[in-house]
Amino acid sequence: MNHTTNNQQPQCSYIVPVYNGETYLEECLDSILRQTANDFEIILINDGSTDTSAAICYDYAQKDSRIRVIHQANAGVAASRNLGIELAKGEYLCFIDSDDIIASTFFESLYNAQCEHKVDVSITKFYRFNKNGMNKTANKLNDGYYEKELLHEHCLCRVASLDKNLGSVDIFFFGFGGILYKRKKIKDLNIKFPPCIRYEDTLFLMDYLLSCENAYILHDSLYGYRTNPTSSMNALRTLDFADLKIQFQGIAQLADKHKLSVSAQLEQRIAGLKNRYLYDASIILSKYPLFPDTTISFEYAHSHAQELRLFYADSFRYLSLSKRIKVELLLLVYNVRLMYKLYFYLKRNKITHKN
Secondary structure, three states, rough: OOOOOOOOOOOOEEEEEEOOOOHHHHHHHHHHOOOOOOOOEEEEEEEEEOOHHHHHHHHHHOOOOOEEEEEEOOOOHHHHHHHHHHHHHOOOEOOOOOOOEEEEOOOHHHHHHHHHOEEEEEEEEEEEEEEEEEOOOOOOOOOEEEEEEHHHHHHHHHHHOOOOOOEOOOOOOOOOOEEEEHHHHHOOOOOOOOOOOOHHHHHHHHHHOOOOOOOEEEEEEEEEEOOOOOOHHHHOOOOOOHHHHHHHHHHHHHHHHOOOOOOHHHHHHHHHHHHHHHHHHHHHHOOOOOOHHHHHHHHHHHHHHHHHHHHHHHHHOOOOOOHHHHHHHHHHHHHHHHHHHHHHHHHOOOOOOOO
Protein backbone atom coordinates (compact mmCIF):
# COMPACT_ATOMS: atom_id res chain seq x y z
CA MET A 1 0.00 0.00 0.00
CA ASN A 2 1.16 3.55 -0.73
CA HIS A 3 1.22 4.86 2.82
CA THR A 4 2.34 8.39 3.67
CA THR A 5 5.40 8.66 5.90
CA ASN A 6 5.45 10.95 8.92
CA ASN A 7 7.53 13.57 7.04
CA GLN A 8 5.12 13.93 4.11
CA GLN A 9 1.86 15.84 3.88
CA PRO A 10 -1.02 13.36 3.71
CA GLN A 11 -4.06 14.11 1.62
CA CYS A 12 -6.41 13.78 4.59
CA SER A 13 -6.21 13.88 8.39
CA TYR A 14 -8.85 11.93 10.32
CA ILE A 15 -9.27 13.45 13.78
CA VAL A 16 -10.77 11.03 16.31
CA PRO A 17 -11.34 12.15 19.92
CA VAL A 18 -11.37 9.14 22.24
CA TYR A 19 -12.87 9.00 25.71
CA ASN A 20 -13.66 5.60 27.23
CA GLY A 21 -14.47 4.24 23.79
CA GLU A 22 -13.13 0.71 24.18
CA THR A 23 -16.37 -0.94 23.05
CA TYR A 24 -16.50 0.49 19.53
CA LEU A 25 -13.08 2.09 18.92
CA GLU A 26 -11.63 -0.83 16.95
CA GLU A 27 -14.64 -0.94 14.64
CA CYS A 28 -14.25 2.79 14.03
CA LEU A 29 -10.53 2.56 13.27
CA ASP A 30 -10.96 -0.46 11.01
CA SER A 31 -13.48 1.46 8.92
CA ILE A 32 -10.98 4.30 8.42
CA LEU A 33 -8.14 1.94 7.59
CA ARG A 34 -10.29 0.32 4.88
CA GLN A 35 -10.46 3.56 2.87
CA THR A 36 -9.93 3.16 -0.87
CA ALA A 37 -7.88 6.38 -0.76
CA ASN A 38 -5.05 5.46 1.60
CA ASP A 39 -2.99 8.67 1.61
CA PHE A 40 -4.04 9.77 5.09
CA GLU A 41 -3.14 10.04 8.74
CA ILE A 42 -5.25 9.25 11.80
CA ILE A 43 -4.85 11.47 14.85
CA LEU A 44 -6.21 9.82 17.98
CA ILE A 45 -6.69 12.21 20.89
CA ASN A 46 -7.00 10.09 24.03
CA ASP A 47 -8.92 12.47 26.28
CA GLY A 48 -8.07 11.01 29.67
CA SER A 49 -9.75 7.64 29.12
CA THR A 50 -9.96 5.37 32.17
CA ASP A 51 -10.77 2.15 30.28
CA THR A 52 -8.60 0.25 27.76
CA SER A 53 -8.94 2.90 25.03
CA ALA A 54 -5.32 4.05 25.44
CA ALA A 55 -4.05 0.50 24.97
CA ILE A 56 -6.18 0.05 21.85
CA CYS A 57 -4.82 3.31 20.41
CA TYR A 58 -1.27 2.20 21.16
CA ASP A 59 -1.77 -1.21 19.54
CA TYR A 60 -3.13 0.31 16.33
CA ALA A 61 -0.31 2.90 16.19
CA GLN A 62 2.24 0.10 16.50
CA LYS A 63 0.72 -1.67 13.51
CA ASP A 64 0.30 1.34 11.20
CA SER A 65 2.67 4.32 10.90
CA ARG A 66 -0.16 6.57 9.68
CA ILE A 67 -1.66 6.59 13.18
CA ARG A 68 -0.55 9.14 15.78
CA VAL A 69 -1.72 8.98 19.39
CA ILE A 70 -1.88 12.03 21.64
CA HIS A 71 -2.64 11.65 25.36
CA GLN A 72 -4.11 14.50 27.39
CA ALA A 73 -5.95 15.03 30.65
CA ASN A 74 -9.70 15.00 30.15
CA ALA A 75 -10.62 18.32 28.49
CA GLY A 76 -13.69 17.44 26.43
CA VAL A 77 -14.40 16.75 22.79
CA ALA A 78 -14.10 20.41 21.71
CA ALA A 79 -10.58 20.76 23.12
CA SER A 80 -9.63 17.38 21.61
CA ARG A 81 -10.78 18.40 18.14
CA ASN A 82 -9.02 21.77 18.38
CA LEU A 83 -5.80 20.00 19.32
CA GLY A 84 -6.27 17.65 16.38
CA ILE A 85 -6.62 20.63 14.03
CA GLU A 86 -3.36 22.10 15.35
CA LEU A 87 -1.50 18.82 14.85
CA ALA A 88 -3.01 17.83 11.51
CA LYS A 89 -0.85 17.83 8.39
CA GLY A 90 -3.43 16.83 5.80
CA GLU A 91 -4.82 19.05 3.05
CA TYR A 92 -8.31 17.97 4.16
CA LEU A 93 -9.78 17.19 7.57
CA CYS A 94 -12.46 14.73 8.66
CA PHE A 95 -13.85 14.50 12.18
CA ILE A 96 -14.93 11.00 13.20
CA ASP A 97 -16.46 10.06 16.57
CA SER A 98 -14.86 7.00 18.10
CA ASP A 99 -18.10 4.98 18.08
CA ASP A 100 -19.03 5.79 14.48
CA ILE A 101 -18.01 4.19 11.20
CA ILE A 102 -17.45 5.35 7.62
CA ALA A 103 -17.82 3.59 4.28
CA SER A 104 -14.66 2.50 2.44
CA THR A 105 -15.29 5.12 -0.27
CA PHE A 106 -15.97 7.94 2.22
CA PHE A 107 -13.00 10.17 1.44
CA GLU A 108 -12.68 9.25 -2.24
CA SER A 109 -16.33 10.13 -2.92
CA LEU A 110 -16.22 13.45 -1.03
CA TYR A 111 -12.92 14.45 -2.63
CA ASN A 112 -14.10 13.62 -6.14
CA ALA A 113 -17.29 15.63 -5.58
CA GLN A 114 -15.32 18.72 -4.53
CA CYS A 115 -13.04 18.46 -7.55
CA GLU A 116 -15.71 17.60 -10.12
CA HIS A 117 -18.20 20.27 -9.04
CA LYS A 118 -15.59 22.86 -8.00
CA VAL A 119 -17.17 23.55 -4.60
CA ASP A 120 -15.82 24.69 -1.23
CA VAL A 121 -17.37 21.83 0.70
CA SER A 122 -18.78 18.39 -0.02
CA ILE A 123 -21.26 16.60 2.23
CA THR A 124 -22.38 13.00 2.46
CA LYS A 125 -25.68 11.80 3.80
CA PHE A 126 -25.62 9.58 6.86
CA TYR A 127 -27.49 6.72 8.44
CA ARG A 128 -28.10 5.83 12.06
CA PHE A 129 -27.44 2.36 13.38
CA ASN A 130 -27.32 0.36 16.60
CA LYS A 131 -26.88 -3.24 17.65
CA ASN A 132 -30.19 -4.11 16.00
CA GLY A 133 -29.25 -2.83 12.58
CA MET A 134 -29.26 0.27 10.40
CA ASN A 135 -31.74 3.02 9.64
CA LYS A 136 -31.14 4.19 6.09
CA THR A 137 -33.85 6.86 6.31
CA ALA A 138 -31.95 9.23 8.61
CA ASN A 139 -31.48 11.84 5.86
CA LYS A 140 -34.09 13.94 4.14
CA LEU A 141 -31.81 15.72 1.70
CA ASN A 142 -31.83 16.43 -1.98
CA ASP A 143 -28.40 15.72 -3.36
CA GLY A 144 -26.81 18.21 -5.73
CA TYR A 145 -25.27 21.66 -5.95
CA TYR A 146 -26.08 24.54 -3.55
CA GLU A 147 -25.20 28.22 -3.82
CA LYS A 148 -24.09 30.51 -0.98
CA GLU A 149 -27.51 32.13 -0.46
CA LEU A 150 -29.20 28.82 0.31
CA LEU A 151 -26.39 27.81 2.67
CA HIS A 152 -26.90 31.02 4.65
CA GLU A 153 -30.65 30.55 4.71
CA HIS A 154 -30.31 27.10 6.21
CA CYS A 155 -27.78 28.35 8.76
CA LEU A 156 -30.48 30.69 10.07
CA CYS A 157 -32.85 27.74 10.15
CA ARG A 158 -30.32 25.85 12.27
CA VAL A 159 -30.04 28.73 14.75
CA ALA A 160 -33.72 28.39 15.52
CA SER A 161 -33.47 24.57 15.69
CA LEU A 162 -36.37 24.27 13.30
CA ASP A 163 -37.39 21.13 11.45
CA LYS A 164 -38.18 23.24 8.45
CA ASN A 165 -37.60 22.63 4.77
CA LEU A 166 -36.55 25.50 2.57
CA GLY A 167 -36.99 24.73 -1.10
CA SER A 168 -37.91 21.13 -0.22
CA VAL A 169 -34.57 20.39 1.45
CA ASP A 170 -33.14 20.95 4.91
CA ILE A 171 -29.42 21.16 4.35
CA PHE A 172 -28.70 20.79 8.05
CA PHE A 173 -30.31 17.38 8.21
CA PHE A 174 -26.92 15.74 7.89
CA GLY A 175 -24.23 14.76 10.31
CA PHE A 176 -21.33 16.94 11.36
CA GLY A 177 -18.91 14.11 10.62
CA GLY A 178 -20.03 13.52 7.04
CA ILE A 179 -18.17 16.54 5.67
CA LEU A 180 -14.81 17.03 3.97
CA TYR A 181 -13.21 20.19 5.41
CA LYS A 182 -10.31 22.14 3.94
CA ARG A 183 -7.61 22.57 6.56
CA LYS A 184 -6.33 25.83 5.05
CA LYS A 185 -9.77 27.45 5.27
CA ILE A 186 -10.13 26.43 8.92
CA LYS A 187 -6.67 27.77 9.78
CA ASP A 188 -6.97 30.99 7.74
CA LEU A 189 -10.34 31.87 9.29
CA ASN A 190 -9.32 30.65 12.77
CA ILE A 191 -12.41 28.46 13.07
CA LYS A 192 -12.43 26.57 16.36
CA PHE A 193 -14.77 24.48 18.47
CA PRO A 194 -16.21 26.51 21.38
CA PRO A 195 -15.66 25.15 24.91
CA CYS A 196 -19.19 23.86 25.49
CA ILE A 197 -20.45 20.36 26.18
CA ARG A 198 -23.27 20.33 23.64
CA TYR A 199 -23.66 21.69 20.13
CA GLU A 200 -20.01 22.68 19.78
CA ASP A 201 -20.08 20.94 16.42
CA THR A 202 -23.07 23.04 15.30
CA LEU A 203 -21.27 26.35 15.91
CA PHE A 204 -18.13 25.08 14.19
CA LEU A 205 -20.16 23.81 11.24
CA MET A 206 -22.10 27.06 10.90
CA ASP A 207 -18.91 29.12 10.93
CA TYR A 208 -17.38 26.92 8.24
CA LEU A 209 -20.42 26.78 5.97
CA LEU A 210 -21.06 30.51 6.25
CA SER A 211 -17.57 31.04 4.83
CA CYS A 212 -18.26 28.76 1.84
CA GLU A 213 -19.43 30.01 -1.55
CA ASN A 214 -21.07 26.72 -2.53
CA ALA A 215 -21.57 23.09 -1.56
CA TYR A 216 -22.36 19.72 -3.06
CA ILE A 217 -24.37 17.00 -1.31
CA LEU A 218 -23.74 13.41 -2.35
CA HIS A 219 -26.51 10.93 -2.99
CA ASP A 220 -25.00 8.11 -0.93
CA SER A 221 -25.04 7.69 2.87
CA LEU A 222 -21.38 7.13 3.73
CA TYR A 223 -21.24 8.02 7.45
CA GLY A 224 -22.73 5.79 10.13
CA TYR A 225 -23.86 7.36 13.41
CA ARG A 226 -24.18 4.89 16.25
CA THR A 227 -27.23 5.66 18.38
CA ASN A 228 -27.19 5.24 22.15
CA PRO A 229 -30.69 6.09 23.40
CA THR A 230 -30.96 7.89 26.73
CA SER A 231 -33.94 8.46 28.94
CA SER A 232 -35.83 11.74 29.22
CA MET A 233 -34.53 12.07 32.76
CA ASN A 234 -30.94 11.80 31.57
CA ALA A 235 -31.61 14.44 28.92
CA LEU A 236 -32.97 16.75 31.62
CA ARG A 237 -30.04 16.17 33.95
CA THR A 238 -27.48 17.03 31.28
CA LEU A 239 -29.11 20.26 30.08
CA ASP A 240 -26.37 22.79 30.87
CA PHE A 241 -27.35 26.47 30.93
CA ALA A 242 -23.73 27.61 30.97
CA ASP A 243 -23.50 25.79 27.64
CA LEU A 244 -26.60 27.58 26.37
CA LYS A 245 -25.04 30.94 27.13
CA ILE A 246 -21.91 29.95 25.21
CA GLN A 247 -24.10 28.89 22.30
CA PHE A 248 -26.00 32.17 22.21
CA GLN A 249 -22.79 34.17 22.46
CA GLY A 250 -21.26 32.07 19.72
CA ILE A 251 -24.27 32.57 17.47
CA ALA A 252 -24.15 36.33 18.06
CA GLN A 253 -20.45 36.38 17.18
CA LEU A 254 -21.08 34.39 14.00
CA ALA A 255 -23.88 36.74 13.02
CA ASP A 256 -21.56 39.72 13.44
CA LYS A 257 -18.70 37.99 11.63
CA HIS A 258 -20.83 36.99 8.64
CA LYS A 259 -23.15 40.05 8.75
CA LEU A 260 -26.37 38.17 9.47
CA SER A 261 -29.45 39.08 11.51
CA VAL A 262 -30.47 36.26 13.87
CA SER A 263 -32.84 37.94 16.37
CA ALA A 264 -35.97 36.15 15.13
CA GLN A 265 -34.21 32.78 15.08
CA LEU A 266 -32.85 33.20 18.60
CA GLU A 267 -36.31 34.07 19.89
CA GLN A 268 -37.67 30.86 18.36
CA ARG A 269 -34.79 28.98 19.97
CA ILE A 270 -35.70 30.41 23.40
CA ALA A 271 -39.34 29.47 22.92
CA GLY A 272 -38.31 25.94 22.01
CA LEU A 273 -36.08 25.62 25.07
CA LYS A 274 -38.92 26.83 27.29
CA ASN A 275 -41.33 24.26 25.90
CA ARG A 276 -38.77 21.49 26.19
CA TYR A 277 -38.15 22.31 29.84
CA LEU A 278 -41.85 22.44 30.68
CA TYR A 279 -42.37 19.09 28.96
CA ASP A 280 -39.53 17.49 30.94
CA ALA A 281 -40.84 19.00 34.16
CA SER A 282 -44.35 17.73 33.44
CA ILE A 283 -43.01 14.18 33.14
CA ILE A 284 -41.43 14.45 36.58
CA LEU A 285 -44.23 16.24 38.36
CA SER A 286 -47.00 14.02 36.97
CA LYS A 287 -45.30 10.96 38.54
CA TYR A 288 -44.39 9.33 35.26
CA PRO A 289 -43.74 5.58 35.87
CA LEU A 290 -40.10 5.84 34.78
CA PHE A 291 -39.37 8.09 37.76
CA PRO A 292 -40.87 6.52 40.92
CA ASP A 293 -38.72 8.57 43.30
CA THR A 294 -40.85 11.70 42.92
CA THR A 295 -39.36 13.53 45.93
CA ILE A 296 -35.84 13.57 44.51
CA SER A 297 -37.21 14.27 41.05
CA PHE A 298 -39.17 17.31 42.22
CA GLU A 299 -36.18 18.70 44.11
CA TYR A 300 -34.09 18.34 40.99
CA ALA A 301 -36.78 19.96 38.82
CA HIS A 302 -36.96 22.90 41.21
CA SER A 303 -33.18 23.50 41.17
CA HIS A 304 -33.24 23.11 37.41
CA ALA A 305 -35.91 25.81 37.23
CA GLN A 306 -33.63 28.20 39.13
CA GLU A 307 -30.98 27.84 36.43
CA LEU A 308 -33.57 28.24 33.71
CA ARG A 309 -34.91 31.44 35.26
CA LEU A 310 -31.42 32.96 35.45
CA PHE A 311 -30.80 32.07 31.82
CA TYR A 312 -34.04 33.66 30.67
CA ALA A 313 -33.49 36.75 32.83
CA ASP A 314 -30.11 37.16 31.15
CA SER A 315 -31.80 36.79 27.75
CA PHE A 316 -33.95 39.87 28.42
CA ARG A 317 -30.84 42.02 28.40
CA TYR A 318 -29.61 41.27 24.90
CA LEU A 319 -32.59 39.99 22.91
CA SER A 320 -35.63 41.74 21.53
CA LEU A 321 -38.46 39.38 22.48
CA SER A 322 -42.15 39.38 21.57
CA LYS A 323 -44.76 40.30 24.23
CA ARG A 324 -46.07 36.73 24.38
CA ILE A 325 -42.63 35.27 25.08
CA LYS A 326 -41.95 37.97 27.69
CA VAL A 327 -45.17 37.17 29.56
CA GLU A 328 -44.43 33.45 29.55
CA LEU A 329 -40.88 33.98 30.74
CA LEU A 330 -42.00 36.33 33.50
CA LEU A 331 -44.39 33.65 34.74
CA LEU A 332 -41.51 31.23 34.76
CA VAL A 333 -39.16 33.67 36.48
CA TYR A 334 -41.54 34.65 39.29
CA ASN A 335 -43.93 31.72 39.65
CA VAL A 336 -42.67 28.44 38.26
CA ARG A 337 -45.49 26.45 39.94
CA LEU A 338 -48.10 28.56 38.16
CA MET A 339 -46.36 27.89 34.87
CA TYR A 340 -46.45 24.15 35.58
CA LYS A 341 -50.19 24.34 36.31
CA LEU A 342 -50.79 26.28 33.10
CA TYR A 343 -48.85 23.68 31.15
CA PHE A 344 -50.83 20.81 32.71
CA TYR A 345 -54.11 22.61 32.01
CA LEU A 346 -53.24 23.10 28.36
CA LYS A 347 -52.10 19.48 28.09
CA ARG A 348 -55.26 18.07 29.72
CA ASN A 349 -57.50 20.12 27.49
CA LYS A 350 -55.37 19.34 24.42
CA ILE A 351 -54.80 22.98 23.63
CA THR A 352 -52.02 23.25 21.10
CA HIS A 353 -49.34 25.75 22.00
CA LYS A 354 -48.11 27.73 19.01
CA ASN A 355 -44.98 29.85 19.10
